Amino acid sequence: MIFSSHSDATPIATCARYEADRAPIPIEVNGSPLDFDQPHEISLQRRFFSVGNQRVSLERDLMLEVYINAGVVRIKDWGIKLSLYDEAQEIEWDRVILRKFLDLYGKAESGSLDESEREQWGSIIEQVDYQRFCAERAPEIYIEGTYIGQDAKGWNVRLHDGTARQIDLDTGASLRLLEVGERFGAMVRLGNHGSIISMSNISMLADSERIA
């Protein structure tokens, strides 16, 4: 046997089964005199979020505040609170950020922000590349509808005039932001026979039942 003290970079284990079946690894803080009641900032190292063709770019990395003893994570200045040991383990950051942004955007457009939301919207707007966001929302035809559900062929919606439509999976990908039964507004382009061939600028309407 030849022993060499030199070793190159460690290969990364990629075992899917064991990572998939294991419970989330708890954060151990045993024996440390650190004050874990205080928030500790962690950068998500992300500043671009997208679901379908809904996009938000930030001017700086999104910051999280971790309250280890309380088991809570807050997305700094976004008014989003997650439990550290379950929600934050499997959260889909893009969906959460865009839902929050579109919720406040819709309310800001309709002038229905309450006091705390107005404060959140102010700090969010400071982080977001708002000029880019607006430029990407070129007007087409506005529709409103209700998200009915998804099947193998596409996304099913009922439009404001009561007609049912199916939108193909790629075109309607941003409907993934919605829960079944939620109402939305969106800009669309119509093709032959009134089919929706492009869809953008989805908004959650203020009377939706469930908003993150």
Add this chain to the structure above:
Amino acid sequence: MPKIKYRRPPLIERAVSIGYSIEEEPYQLKLDSWTAGIKKDFSEASVQNKWEIEVAEKNGMPYLPKDKQKITTKYQFWRSTGGEKDHCIQVWRDRVSFNLLRTNDHPRTYEDLRVFIHEWSAKWARHFEISSFRGATLEYVNIISTQTMPLFCKSREIPIGDILTTFRVPGPIQNLAPPYRFLFYLNHKQGELPVRLRVKLEDTPGEVALRLNFTASTEKPERDVGLDAMLKEVDVMHDVILGEFEAFFTEKAKDSFGPT
């Protein structure tokens, strides 16, 4: 020398992962359309965030250095055969892996993994428009337990000395107690392609079972390899692991695997 194949090796999972670099925005945009497009082939998707909180020490006082705290997000896409999850693609910002799991009805072979990675790594690279890689890592996961080696593991004890040629205890006390963790790093320098090999034996918490991993890698940050060349490297690494597999298991154990 002809390769020996086994009908019942304790191998439960094979994985190939490949490293790359991509900017955040194109990655996120392509990931979204990848997720939508792959759904018909890999119907189950999930997201896992890994939190790494590091405590450092300065002048005897512990603190959390801001630049050391990290969250990484992994996207998993699963395909099932006969109701059992057996094919998985895992995507990170800087890595993708293709995992093939043994099921009760499908023991799986390297040829099965090869077909899987050749098809899906090409689709993946085309979709994400990535043509340059840092190399590849091949990992084989073996489980030594009553399920995989019933002739040896008949009670709540695993006779490691009868199964493996290494990880032996030199002293008179022979009863190992968990946690077990043995690790070897080997450098394989034969030929043009340097392969680093890691062999790890450890217990699996909550079970009377040992997990023996063989991990071979050609990855280095400065490497720039095309997809076709990298897939050939995976073939080389498979041969390297086979050689180690033959050496680490005893003849008695290998006889129980059903050589063909």
